[in-house]
Amino acid sequence: MKLFFVILICKLLKFAGGIIGRGSSMPGQLALKLYPDILSKIKLPEFIIAVTGSNGKTSTVEMTARILQSNGKSVAYNKEGSNQIEGVATLILSNCSLTGKMKSDILLIESDERYARYTFNYFHPTHYIMTNLYRDQLTRNGHPQWVYEALSHSIHDDTRLILNADDPLISCFGVDKENTAWFGVDKLASSIDHNDGVYNDGLYCPICGEKMSYDYYHYNHIGAYCCDKCGFKKHKTDYTVTSADMDKGEIVINGKFTIPLAFTGMYNIYNILAAFAACSIAGIDGEAIAKSIGNYMIKNGRIMRFRLGSHNGTLLTSKHENSVSYDQSLKYIASKAEQCSVLIIVDAISRKYFTGETSWLWDINFDHLNCEHVKNIYLSGTYVNDLALRFSFTGIPSEKIKPVADIGQCIDYISENGDEKLYCVTCFSDKDKLLSRVEVL
Amino acid sequence: MAIKILHLYNNLMNLYGEYANISILDRHIRQQGANAEITRSDSCNGLSPADFDFIYIGSGTEKAQKRALADLMTKRQELKAAADNGTVMLFTGNAFEMLGSFITDDSGKKYEALSLSEFETTESFKKRITGDAVCTCRFIEKDFVGFINKCSNTTGIKSPLFTMKLGYGNCENDKGEGIRINNVFGTHLIGPILVKNPHFTRYILNLIAEKTGEFIYRDFVNPYEQEAYDTTLRELNKRMV
Numbered sequence: 001m002k003l004f005f006v007i008l009i010c011k012l013l014k015f016a017g018g019i020i021g022r023g024s025s026m027p028g029q030l031a032l033k034l035y036p037d038i039l040s041k042i043k044l045p046e047f048i049i050a051v052t053g054s055n056g057k058t059s060t061v062e063m064t065a066r067i068l069q070s071n072g073k074s075v076a077y078n079k080e081g082s083n084q085i086e087g088v089a090t091l092i093l094s095n096c097s098l099t100g101k102m103k104s105d106i107l108l109i110e111s112d113e114r115y116a117r118y119t120f121n122y123f124h125p126t127h128y129i130m131t132n133l134y135r136d137q138l139t140r141n142g143h144p145q146w147v148y149e150a151l152s153h154s155i156h157d158d159t160r161l162i163l164n165a166d167d168p169l170i171s172c173f174g175v176d177k178e179n180t181a182w183f184g185v186d187k188l189a190s191s192i193d194h195n196d197g198v199y200n201d202g203l204y205c206p207i208c209g210e211k212m213s214y215d216y217y218h219y220n221h222i223g224a225y226c227c228d229k230c231g232f233k234k235h236k237t238d239y240t241v242t243s244a245d246m247d248k249g250e251i252v253i254n255g256k257f258t259i260p261l262a263f264t265g266m267y268n269i270y271n272i273l274a275a276f277a278a279c280s281i282a283g284i285d286g287e288a289i290a291k292s293i294g295n296y297m298i299k300n301g302r303i304m305r306f307r308l309g310s311h312n313g314t315l316l317t318s319k320h321e322n323s324v325s326y327d328q329s330l331k332y333i334a335s336k337a338e339q340c341s342v343l344i345i346v347d348a349i350s351r352k353y354f355t356g357e358t359s360w361l362w363d364i365n366f367d368h369l370n371c372e373h374v375k376n377i378y379l380s381g382t383y384v385n386d387l388a389l390r391f392s393f394t395g396i397p398s399e400k401i402k403p404v405a406d407i408g409q410c411i412d413y414i415s416e417n418g419d420e421k422l423y424c425v426t427c428f429s430d431k432d433k434l435l436s437r438v439e440v441l
Numbered sequence: 442m443a444i445k446i447l448h449l450y451n452n453l454m455n456l457y458g459e460y461a462n463i464s465i466l467d468r469h470i471r472q473q474g475a476n477a478e479i480t481r482s483d484s485c486n487g488l489s490p491a492d493f494d495f496i497y498i499g500s501g502t503e504k505a506q507k508r509a510l511a512d513l514m515t516k517r518q519e520l521k522a523a524a525d526n527g528t529v530m531l532f533t534g535n536a537f538e539m540l541g542s543f544i545t546d547d548s549g550k551k552y553e554a555l556s557l558s559e560f561e562t563t564e565s566f567k568k569r570i571t572g573d574a575v576c577t578c579r580f581i582e583k584d585f586v587g588f589i590n591k592c593s594n595t596t597g598i599k600s601p602l603f604t605m606k607l608g609y610g611n612c613e614n615d616k617g618e619g620i621r622i623n624n625v626f627g628t629h630l631i632g633p634i635l636v637k638n639p640h641f642t643r644y645i646l647n648l649i650a651e652k653t654g655e656f657i658y659r660d661f662v663n664p665y666e667q668e669a670y671d672t673t674l675r676e677l678n679k680r681m682v
């Protein structure tokens with residue numbers, strides 16, 4: 001009876017929240033307060049797929065949901081920002097009957113890395129995708145090894161792991177777990193033979209601590225690693241990007257499924273691959289997956305087109321406090337031959353909490369922008385001086401660097417000058433400061 | 442002659458952009474009209490602390506710190522001699538813990554450390570201690586800004602380097618943070634603290650100038666350095682009222 005009422009309250013709150021425009025995890029929070037182990041009392045679907053990792057959680061969940069739905073499955077999944085236990089509780093309780101039975105075929109959960117252990121205390125996912133572990137929000141996360149420890153408590157014996165074989169730290173979770181499914185990207189034309197980051201988190205073996213060597217890198221420490229001392233190395237993959245044509249904008253998975261890309265970033269490729277792996281395991285045919293995900297443009301507002309004065313603009317939403325995310329955006333800009341300018345805004349480091357910590361700027365390889373076709377680099381926001389100081393340690397000619405602290409003034413200046421392509425690299429916490437001043441297309 | 446800088450464990454202990462401490466010091470030394478010769482190494486094998494005018498170690502994971510410590514202990518006597526001799530050294534983040542007598546890890550295992558001073562550190566994996574920091578220092582007028590990111594408590598320091606105005610000290614309920622032993626500075630502040638605190642860079646440069654006689658220190662401030670510091674201090678001060 002208690003279950004009935006708590007679910008009812010949760011549904012009503014969720015409904016009321018929808019009307020007043022507050023899509024939060026508050027209903028779940030209250031439900032957990034009234035009935036702490038309520039999640040263990042719900043009859044969950046046969047397939048419970050969880051997704052965690054530093055980057056790519058939201059996109060992977062969104063793509064997985066799209067594939068499953070367009071192949072006739074009903075999917076309940078959480079939207080970004082509600083990936084802690086309260087958000088997951090809101091998701092589950094608002095998608096189950098008053099008797100406590102979930103109606104969807106598949107429950108798909110994005111889970112915060114540090115809090116997954118609490119959520120999966122009450123039920124265990126049947127499948128668990130782990131995308132990668134990077135230096136991400138270290139002001140809260142400590143460091144990747146720390147997050148690894150926290151995540152290890154969220155893994156249970158009855159959960160099948162779906163792991164990124166190209167990430168050495170993530171791959172440690174699969175050591176001695178024989179039913180693990182592995183995904184990875186073969187050597188591509190875009191692969192490089194050195195780590196092109198400012199730091200190298202793949203230098204030492206996460207198992208034994210000795211130096212590792214890499215056959216190739218895709219980006220940062222993601223690639224084909226091998227430890228000569230203990231034999232730890234990139235695992236053979238079950239789901240593999242076997243080739244890619246970045247000019248044409250398509251990838252081939254497992255040698256036969258061609259998927260055209262709406263966006264050629266390496267991130268996007270890994271997210272599609274992870275979604276492919278999960279959906280294959282859930283019984284969807286490879287051809288059908290390829291059809292439903294081809295040319296799919298994620299609608300999460302990470303990449304947006306806009307117009308400013310005579311400039312055509314693209315917003316590449318990156319994450320402050322996440323150097324890999326920045327590096328990806330910078331490399332994307334570098335890979336385009338068209339003449340352009342770049343605007344980088346660091347104003348509020350996080351939208352969820354305050355910090356004045358700027359050490360992460362030094363982990364970003366801004367030298368990626370040291371190329372002929374990048375004309376001006378505008379820096380703006382509260383931390384404009386930290387940015388300018390950081391840029392003074394790159395090889396980029398100083399006359400290209402244009403710091404303007406005030407975001408409005410900076411954008412006005414760009415609007416009145418030039419007509420080259422404009423990229424804006426900033427975080428969720430700051431992107432509206434751009435979008436409110438430009439014409440979003 | 443060049444100023445000889447040793448950045449030890451530049452890969453192993455480089456979690457929060459610590460390499461930039463050396464970049465900024467190098468720039469300033471050149472601006473003083475001297476030259477810096479920088480040695481970077483993940484092992485002190487084959488190196489002698491006595492050969493250097495400045496030695497730096499930054500933060501690492503708890504695991505990396507133990508590996509660095511094991512390596513560093515092979516030069517324990519020489520490091521102690523260099524410290525006694527007034528060599529300028531900076532140990533930031535959990536490298537600071539290596540200056541004490543012992544580090545006890547989360548499992549209770551005790552690691553002998555350099556014992557430049559009689560303090561002890563105990564780690565716990567239960568909780569990460571993170572937060573912005575503002576602190577004062579007895580011998581430098583300006584406030585220090587930075588960030589604490591650790592999982593340990595350090596006890597037994599009677600005369601700390603800093604007094605915290607904001608942020609976590611050496612241990613719970615302790616406003617004292619870090620230590621100074623002769624010209625050796627230890628602090629749990631992480632990252633490029635010389636970039637963030639131009640007054641500290643000037644202080645270190647002064648010490649190196651006095652010690653080596655390679656240059657006569659004159660004030661030099663690069664664009665953006667002071668402004669970046671002012672911004673961070675202003676933003677942090679807003680949080681303290």
Ligand SMILES: [Zn+2]
Nearest residue numbers: 205208227230
């Ligand atoms: Zn190994």
